[in-house]
Amino acid sequence: ETGVTQSPTHLIKTRGQxxxxxxxxxxxHNTVSWYQQALGQGPQFIFQYYRxxxxxxxxxxxxxxxxxxxxxxxxxNVNALELDDSALYLCASNLAGYGELFFGEGSRLTVL
Amino acid sequence: AQSVTQPDIHITVSEGASLxxxxxxxxxxxxxxxxxxxxxGQGLQLLLKYFSGDxxxxxxxxxxxxxxxxxxxxxxxxxxxxxSDAAEYFCAVVLARGYGNKLVFGAGTILRVKS
Numbered sequence: 001e002t003g004v005t006q007s008p009t010h011l012i013k014t015r016g017q018x019x020x021x022x023x024x025x026x027x028x029h030n031t032v033s034w035y036q037q038a039l040g041q042g043p044q045f046i047f048q049y050y051r052x053x054x055x056x057x058x059x060x061x062x063x064x065x066x067x068x069x070x071x072x073x074x075x076x077n078v079n080a081l082e083l084d085d086s087a088l089y090l091c092a093s094n095l096a097g098y099g100e101l102f103f104g105e106g107s108r109l110t111v112l
Numbered sequence: 113a114q115s116v117t118q119p120d121i122h123i124t125v126s127e128g129a130s131l132x133x134x135x136x137x138x139x140x141x142x143x144x145x146x147x148x149x150x151x152x153g154q155g156l157q158l159l160l161k162y163f164s165g166d167x168x169x170x171x172x173x174x175x176x177x178x179x180x181x182x183x184x185x186x187x188x189x190x191x192x193x194x195x196s197d198a199a200e201y202f203c204a205v206v207l208a209r210g211y212g213n214k215l216v217f218g219a220g221t222i223l224r225v226k227s
Contacts, residue, residue, distance in 0.1 A: 004155070033214065042116075042202050042217030043156070056214050090155060101215070103148075103155035 004104035006091050012110045013081050021076045021107045023091030031055070031096050032074040034066060037088040037106070049074055050096055078109075086111045114139050116203050118218035125193050126226050133188040133221050135203030144206040145186040146215065147177055151199045159201075162186065173197070198225045 005024045013019050025032050031050045035043035045058035049068035063079040072093070078085055088108050092101040115138045125131050137143055144163050148156040160171025167179040177188045186203060200222050204215040 035215075035217075040219070042204075042219050043215075045214050045216070048214055058214075092156075100158055100161070101156075103157070105153070105155045 004091055004093050004102050006089075006104035006107050008107055009105070010108045010110075012112060014112050015081055015083060017081050017111075018077065018079045019081060019109060021078075021089050021091075021109070023074045023076070023093075023104060025072045025074065025091075025093030026102050029093035029095055029102070030072050031094050032068055032072065033092045033094075033101065034074070034076045035090040035092065036060075037090055038084075039087070043090055046076070081111045083111050085109060114143075114205055114216045116205050116216055116218035118201075118203055118221050120221045121219070122222045122224065124224040124226060127195050128192050131188075131190045131193045131197070131223070133201050133203075133223070135186045135188065135218060136184050137186065137203070137205045138184065139205055142181075143186075145177075145179060146204040146206075147171065147175070147186075147188050148202045148204060148217075149173075149199045150202065150220075156202065159188070193223075193225055195225045195227060198223055 007022045033048040034046040037043040046060050047057040048055045052068045065077045068074045088106040090106045092103045094101045117136045146161045147159040150156050159175050160169050162169045162179045169177050175190050179186050200220045202220045203218045
């Protein structure tokens with residue numbers, strides 16, 4: 001059984017640029033969530049996708065957007081990057097409802 | 113709004129000693145509560161969860177947690193800590209009923225184990 005995989009693992013961008021992070025969900029999972037973990041803080045919920053539709057969003061501006069594909073993989077896009085966007089971005093998948101979240105190892109984004 | 117407080121940023125215990133990590137939550141209804149562990153450079157791994165029923169919950173790696181509604185707490189315990197338990201621990205509560213597994217996390221407690 002393949003777990004949640006994320007790419008890239010590390011990347012560096014400059015302010016104003018755009019970034020796309022990718023996530024492959026665990027086999028059989030139809031729900032994907034994205035979290036932002038700034039240094040020294042707990043993860044914060046960005047949004048969740050269920051069957052290709054956004055299913056809830058945290059307190060993040062519209063320049064954070066996402067997609068879920070028919071195979072349940074997902075992308076997180078961030079436009080107009082700001083220094084404060086530097087963080088570890090975690091993807092998690094689960095079966096719809098309250099099934100256990102399985103997390104990937106994250107993509108660490110540094111914005112200079 | 114739902115919130116989770118982990119009062120201890122760092123805790124250091126000796127190998128073999130007992131451990132208790134504190135977690136307090138603010139939530140209007142009966143909460144769904146979780147403890148996760150994160151090793152450096154790793155994602156989050158679920159240790160245990162509480163939905164309902166028995167207030168003492170057993171998890172993986174010898175961890176347990178007790179839900180105390182009167183104190184709004186969900187403290188994590190382990191009777192004997194191993195050096196491999198050194199990691200960061202996060203308490204979390206589900207955001208709201210009907211929101212599936214959307215979690216609000218505490219700021220985390222870093223556990224150091226000394227030999």
